[in-house]
Amino acid sequence: MKILIIGSGGREHALAWKISQSSRLEKLYCAPGNAGTMSIAENVPLGASDIQGLSDFASNEKIDLTVVGPELPLILGIVDEFEKKGLKIFGPDKNAAELEGSKVFAKQFMERHKIPTAKFKVAESLEQAMEILKSEEFYFPLVVKADGPAAGKGAIVCRNLKRAEEAVNLIMVEKKFSDSGKRVVIEEFLTGKEASFIVISDGVKVLPFVTTMDHKPVFDEDRGPNTGGMGAISPSPFIDKELFHEIVKTIVFPTITRMLEEGRKIKGVLYVGLMLTEQGPKVLEYNCRFGDPETQPQMLRMESDLVDVLLASVEENILEKEIQWSHQPAACVVIASGGYPIKYEKGKKIEGMEEAAKFPGVFVFHAGTEFKDGEYYTSGGRVLGVCASEKTLEETMDKIYKAISRIYFEAMHWRRDIGAGGEEE
Numbered sequence: 174m175k176i177l178i179i180g181s182g183g184r185e186h187a188l189a190w191k192i193s194q195s196s197r198l199e200k201l202y203c204a205p206g207n208a209g210t211m212s213i214a215e216n217v218p219l220g221a222s223d224i225q226g227l228s229d230f231a232s233n234e235k236i237d238l239t240v241v242g243p244e245l246p247l248i249l250g251i252v253d254e255f256e257k258k259g260l261k262i263f264g265p266d267k268n269a270a271e272l273e274g275s276k277v278f279a280k281q282f283m284e285r286h287k288i289p290t291a292k293f294k295v296a297e298s299l300e301q302a303m304e305i306l307k308s309e310e311f312y313f314p315l316v317v318k319a320d321g322p323a324a325g326k327g328a329i330v331c332r333n334l335k336r337a338e339e340a341v342n343l344i345m346v347e348k349k350f351s352d353s354g355k356r357v358v359i360e361e362f363l364t365g366k367e368a369s370f371i372v373i374s375d376g377v378k379v380l381p382f383v384t385t386m387d388h389k390p391v392f393d394e395d396r397g398p399n400t401g402g403m404g405a406i407s408p409s410p411f412i413d414k415e416l417f418h419e420i421v422k423t424i425v426f427p428t429i430t431r432m433l434e435e436g437r438k439i440k441g442v443l444y445v446g447l448m449l450t451e452q453g454p455k456v457l458e459y460n461c462r463f464g465d466p467e468t469q470p471q472m473l474r475m476e477s478d479l480v481d482v483l484l485a486s487v488e489e490n491i492l493e494k495e496i497q498w499s500h501q502p503a504a505c506v507v508i509a510s511g512g513y514p515i516k517y518e519k520g521k522k523i524e525g526m527e528e529a530a531k532f533p534g535v536f537v538f539h540a541g542t543e544f545k546d547g548e549y550y551t552s553g554g555r556v557l558g559v560c561a562s563e564k565t566l567e568e569t570m571d572k573i574y575k576a577i578s579r580i581y582f583e584a585m586h587w588r589r590d591i592g593a594g595g596e597e598e
């Protein structure tokens with residue numbers, strides 16, 4: 174098969190790495206890809222949201238399967254466009270992708286169907302938002318969220334009224350996330366452990382992936398602003414078998430089924446961002462694509478052929494398939510550019526990657542990297558995902574951190590506490 178992966182992050186490099194091992198693969202393309210995908214796929218210079226360009230490319234090259242990494246093309250309707258042309262593509266259509274594309278839609282959907290989530294109010298205007306904040310309906314801290322896509326940075330936890338007003342201003346007046354800030358969701362702050370619960374669906378049935386725990390805040394001990402994710406471990410140490418089944422029964426199935434009833438078939442990924450609270454698991458957010466960095470440790474643990482799994486969703490025959498996973502834990506630590514997630518410089522020369530990859534069992538997935546004149550340079554906020562999978566989480570983390578000590582670029586930073594406490598449960 175000729176397969177095209179859309180995107181350029183660590184997630185896409187990990188997907189490309191796994192797909193490159195498929196017995197079904199004939200040729201792999203990645204658009205636009207990065208310096209890591211370049212070594213296993215042919216990078217195509219088309220942006221991930223260039224829907225016209227990508228569908229023309231897929232038609233001309235007779236691509237048998239396209240796999241979409243990021244959410245934006247899905248929200249913009251790339252699946253609808255490909256299907257119109259009779260091209261096979263993994264992911265939900267525009268209608269179903271609204272579950273990720275609009276927080277207001279997602280919250281109202283959960284309210285309609287009694288799917289556990291944080292208490293919330295929607296504000297359609299600045300005045301309404303300020304009124305809600307002053308109404309004392311919510312205790313502080315509370316969370317202010319931009320309605321639309323904001324690259325994982327649109328949820329702002331606010332300690333007091335002043336901070337909340339600033340957050341609303343940032344989203345609705347300064348339009349930090351452009352049109353995504355036309356409406357805001359104001360919601361109750363939940364406490365507990367977070368988990369990323371990811372399944373593949375064909376619209377009716379699901380194939381669960383192994384659980385993961387992401388680490389969103391930029392600094393150790395969960396300090397600093399939220400990022401797209403600074404590291405992930407799999408499995409989540411806080412989800413046992415019983416809780417796993419409870420999540421499937423009370424959240425995953427109702428979501429898939431109710432969406433189908435509303436005429437929105439979730440084909441592709443359903444990623445449920447959860448807070449494991451004392452009252453049980455509650456939904457923080459829905460995504461309709463794979464997680465990043467979560468996909469990186471997940472691909473290390475997947476024993477099945479990923480292409481078979483993706484096709485089961487596209488061809489709507491999930492019943493016949495089951496995913497095999499390694500029992501060993503896996504983890505990823507993200508190395509980011511200095512200043513990320515706020516302001517950062519690009520174009521720094523990256524050294525020591527070959528040394529790091531020499532540790533047996535260490536995988537260095539690329540994210541914001543580019544290759545110029547025989548050297549690697551940074552080209553984004555999250556630059557590399559250093560991953561491993563060993564017998565225990567402790568050994569896995571030890572190996573990853575040793576490998577990281579060989580890598581250098583100016584102002585690089587990473588969290589030193591990914592997976593900490595994970596062995597205790």
Ligand code: AMP
Nearest residue numbers: 291316328360361362363389446457458
């Ligand atoms: P979201 O974009 O909605 O997933 O939010 C991003 C991150 O913000 C989550 O992964 C949590 O760390 C945090 N967050 C979002 N909503 C809440 C909430 N209601 N209570 C506590 N933390 C939250």
Ligand code: GLY
Nearest residue numbers: 401402464465466
């Ligand atoms: N790591 C968080 C996400 O993929 O949304």
